[in-house]
Amino acid sequence: MPANKLPFDYRHNAGVYLSSLVTSQGSFDIQEDIVINGEFRGEVKTTGFCEISENGLVTGDIDARMITILGSIDGTCRAKDNIDVKKSAKVKGHLIAPAISIESGAQIDARCKQPSSPQRMS
Amino acid sequence: MNSFFIQPTIADKTRDILADQLRQASQKTRVEAEVWHTADIRQGLQTALAQTSPTIVAVGSRTWFDRIITATHSLKASDLPAFAFIPFDTTRLHPLSPFIIRRGVNAAIGSLAARKVSHLTIFQVNNSLFTETCSIGQAESRGTFLAKLSLLLNNGNLTASSQASRIDLSLIESIQDEAPLLRLGIRSELINQSVSPSKAGLLPDKRTSLKTHRFEDALHIPIEKGSLISTEKLICLSHPEVDVSGTLNFQPYPKKLKFITSKNQPIRY
Numbered sequence: 001m002p003a004n005k006l007p008f009d010y011r012h013n014a015g016v017y018l019s020s021l022v023t024s025q026g027s028f029d030i031q032e033d034i035v036i037n038g039e040f041r042g043e044v045k046t047t048g049f050c051e052i053s054e055n056g057l058v059t060g061d062i063d064a065r066m067i068t069i070l071g072s073i074d075g076t077c078r079a080k081d082n083i084d085v086k087k088s089a090k091v092k093g094h095l096i097a098p099a100i101s102i103e104s105g106a107q108i109d110a111r112c113k114q115p116s117s118p119q120r121m122s
Numbered sequence: 123m124n125s126f127f128i129q130p131t132i133a134d135k136t137r138d139i140l141a142d143q144l145r146q147a148s149q150k151t152r153v154e155a156e157v158w159h160t161a162d163i164r165q166g167l168q169t170a171l172a173q174t175s176p177t178i179v180a181v182g183s184r185t186w187f188d189r190i191i192t193a194t195h196s197l198k199a200s201d202l203p204a205f206a207f208i209p210f211d212t213t214r215l216h217p218l219s220p221f222i223i224r225r226g227v228n229a230a231i232g233s234l235a236a237r238k239v240s241h242l243t244i245f246q247v248n249n250s251l252f253t254e255t256c257s258i259g260q261a262e263s264r265g266t267f268l269a270k271l272s273l274l275l276n277n278g279n280l281t282a283s284s285q286a287s288r289i290d291l292s293l294i295e296s297i298q299d300e301a302p303l304l305r306l307g308i309r310s311e312l313i314n315q316s317v318s319p320s321k322a323g324l325l326p327d328k329r330t331s332l333k334t335h336r337f338e339d340a341l342h343i344p345i346e347k348g349s350l351i352s353t354e355k356l357i358c359l360s361h362p363e364v365d366v367s368g369t370l371n372f373q374p375y376p377k378k379l380k381f382i383t384s385k386n387q388p389i390r391y
Contacts (some may be wrong), residue, residue: 016343026280
């Protein structure tokens with residue numbers, strides 16, 4: 001199995017799945033994983049995992065625990081844990097996360113920012 | 123789901139307390155209906171329920187469920203329970219004469235309530251109520267159609283258009299006692315036609331081609347409320363008698379189906 005492929009049934013396990021057959025716009029504020037493989041315009045806010053799959057075309061902001069980008073996004077991606085940009089991705093806008101990984105070949109026109117970790121109280 | 127059983131091995135004192143509780147519960151579910159003729163059962167119960175019960179009541183075994191659900195009539199605009207009647211076929215299963223019905227409806231509901239009462243979450247699709255999945259598809263031809271959706275999410279909203287072959291609506295069971303949500307699933311049929319590579323050079327009539335049909339999950343999403351528009355004529359595949367033409371509105375029904383089963387009946391659905 002290629003490294004950037006998740007198990008085949010991961011889409012069915014996601015709480016929300018939008019395939020390449022779907023064109024949509026709106027806003028999500030959910031606590032489940034979301035997989036976007038179609039055209040979506042709007043905002044996504046989730047406490048779970050967010051994936052923009054190969055055919056995903058997102059215009060808007062994403063706020064999630066983890067974000068994996070294989071498709072295209074124009075907007076701000078903000079993750080609590082990490083953002084994973086794969087080689088097939090096209091990213092425009094901002095990437096904000098404590099850990100950001102970008103695979104060679106990805107088309108990036110974005111500002112990357114790592115928020116400073118909060119200071120520990122003694 | 124609430125179930126009431128009295129086990130024979132239970133201590134006398136506990137049994138008395140339980141019996142008292144059950145009597146109280148059965149009083150709450152008691153329906154007073156004056157019905158003299160079989161044809162008046164529906165109207166009689168409706169009238170009685172409208173006056174007394176805050177829930178929807180169906181009396182019978184689970185084997186009647188399909189009949190009850192699919193035989194729904196239009197919901198009233200008012201907030202009164204509008205879904206309650208004993209199916210007429212019941213008279214065959216339990217030969218009730220009009221006289222027995224008059225006395226029996228009260229007694230039966232009261233006594234049955236002490237045996238088993240189930241509260242089931244249901245959902246509404248246009249003017250019909252469903253307990254199980256509602257599958258919607260095209261009337262005659264196979265293939266895909268364009269579905270335009272307007273959805274209200276738990277937090278948010280979505281307008282979407284999707285190619286669909288089949289639309290499934292079902293309730294999401296929540297462990298926590300939250301408001302029930304609907305699960306909207308859209309599946310699309312994809313047809314692949316492939317020609318055997320070894321025969322690709324042959325004349326078309328000598329080639330063997332393989333046509334495969336497969337369904338792809340186009341969309342699934344938990345929703346609070348939704349509506350669907352399609353230019354195609356749609357039918358309810360699971361319950362063809364339910365009208366799903368025109369704009370389709372769906373949402374969890376605000377009331378539960380209070381289902382009273384007879385004596386320890388096995389669940390046969």
